[in-house]
Amino acid sequence: MSYLPPTEYVAKMVDAGESKIFMSTRDTVIRAFMAGAILSLAAAFAVTINVHTGQPLAGAILFPVGFCLLYLMGFDLLTGVLMLSPLALIDRRPGVTWGGVLRNWGLVFLGNFAGALTVALMMAVIFTYGFTQAPDAVGQKIGVIGEGRTVGYAAHGAAGMLTLFIRGVLCNWMVATGVVGAMMSTSVSGKVIAMWMPIMLFFYMGFEHSVVNMFLFPSGLLLGGHFSVMDYLIWNEIPTVLGNLVGGLTFVGLTLYTTHVRTGAKRAPRMNLRPGAVPAE
Secondary structure: OOEOOHHHHHHHHHHHHHHHHOOOHHHHHHHHHHHHHHHHHHHHHHHHHHHHHOOHHHHHHHOHHHHHHHHHOOOOOHHHHHHHHHHHHHOOOOOOOHHHHHHHHHHHHHHHHHHHHHHHHHHHHHHHOOOOOOOOHHHHHHHHHHHHOOHHHHOOHHHHHHHHHHHHHHHHHHHHHHHHHOOOEOOHHHHHHHHHHHHHHHHHHOOOOHHHHHHHHHHHHHOOOOOOHHHHHHHHHHHHHHHHHHHHHHHHHHHHHHHHOOOOOOOOOOOOOOOOOOOOO
């Protein structure tokens, strides 16, 4: 599968972070818009499969098609840049500043949200025949998801917020692993296999992905879900973004960078001597 060793693909991670920070505003927003839109279509696809088959595993197995497509096309998700952009700062690349990192995060967030909202509006039209009837079975399911993952967390108070945050951490631990997976191989098949596995895991486990939620929750509001915009922001999107940042940067970006770029001092070779033997002069 044309596998690259860790020292090579981790260097590519740092290079990718640097290139994203210096990318033009136009290109950043367009790429983020398309990433948010494609991932949203994949989420709608997965929910449709779950409703029609009654098998959540089937939806999880097929959901990664959207993630693989958007990364093969060079588009950007917030979950990916939360991990990649800071690596260029940590590596002290010339001209990279916290301002550049935050600019990249902000533009990708806006682009992802715009793409996800566009698809949410389109799918709401489909689910309701142009808002002329009640949502179909898939639309109703999306509304229930929005309720359970906002007011459902709120009902548990601080414990609910902690659960939401940890789900965000675990989500981007897996999603960032998928982003790295795209850099592990020089072949399309190798990239797809490496991306597919962790994305399938996060989706089936119900972890919280900030960009998927940009589609699910506006869709839920459009389709009659019983929660508010503030419920969505406070009891999902904001804690999810923070969890995604911690999960991707801490458990993937920094661990790989620390041990494959800024490695620890190597141990001196140990001489294998017989007991009582004296080293030769």
